[in-house]
Amino acid sequence: MVEQTLGIIKPDAVAAGHIGDIIARIEAERFTIRAMKMVHLTKSQAEGFYHVHREKPFFESLTTFMSSGPCVVLLLERESAISHWREVMGATDPAQAAEGTIRRALGSSIERNAVHGSDAPETAAFEIGYFFNALERAG
Ligand code: CMP
Numbered sequence: 001m002v003e004q005t006l007g008i009i010k011p012d013a014v015a016a017g018h019i020g021d022i023i024a025r026i027e028a029e030r031f032t033i034r035a036m037k038m039v040h041l042t043k044s045q046a047e048g049f050y051h052v053h054r055e056k057p058f059f060e061s062l063t064t065f066m067s068s069g070p071c072v073v074l075l076l077e078r079e080s081a082i083s084h085w086r087e088v089m090g091a092t093d094p095a096q097a098a099e100g101t102i103r104r105a106l107g108s109s110i111e112r113n114a115v116h117g118s119d120a121p122e123t124a125a126f127e128i129g130y131f132f133n134a135l136e137r138a139g
Pocket of ligand 1: 053058062110111112117
């Protein structure tokens with residue numbers, strides 16, 4: 001089934017100059033990029049995005065990191081987009097991520113793991129709506 005997911009190129013990967021590498025991989029994996037923009041989140045915008053993790057011990061550090069510099073957010077579409085993007089990203093912890101995944105190649109810690117992807121259809125709907133309004137999604 002053709003579906004959509006939200007991808008984020010996180011501040012560590014943007015700062016390290018990997019936007020182009022990651023977008024090339026996204027296209028090689030046959031995703032259609034339906035919308036894309038660079039955003040520098042405020043701390044409270046990062047907290048809103050990651051609100052499901054608000055009770056976790058890493059929440060403060062994660063939201064500080066995610067608001068530390070610009071991100072690139074992408075609305076990605078293809079067959080089984082959610083699971084396929086998660087496969088291409090690899091495990092959350094780059095040290096556990098399989099060879100050939102983005103996090104294995106570009107992540108430096110469980111927090112600074114280069115990319116984000118939605119984990120289910122309900123979270124994809126929330127996350128896409130968080131960054132892209134109806135006009136942008138229609139592009
Ligand atoms: P992401 O896929 O964006 O979802 C939540 C983020 O929290 C995760 O990637 C990591 O960047 C960060 N994080 C930091 N510590 C942990 C942890 N112990 N377990 C899971 N995620 C963590």
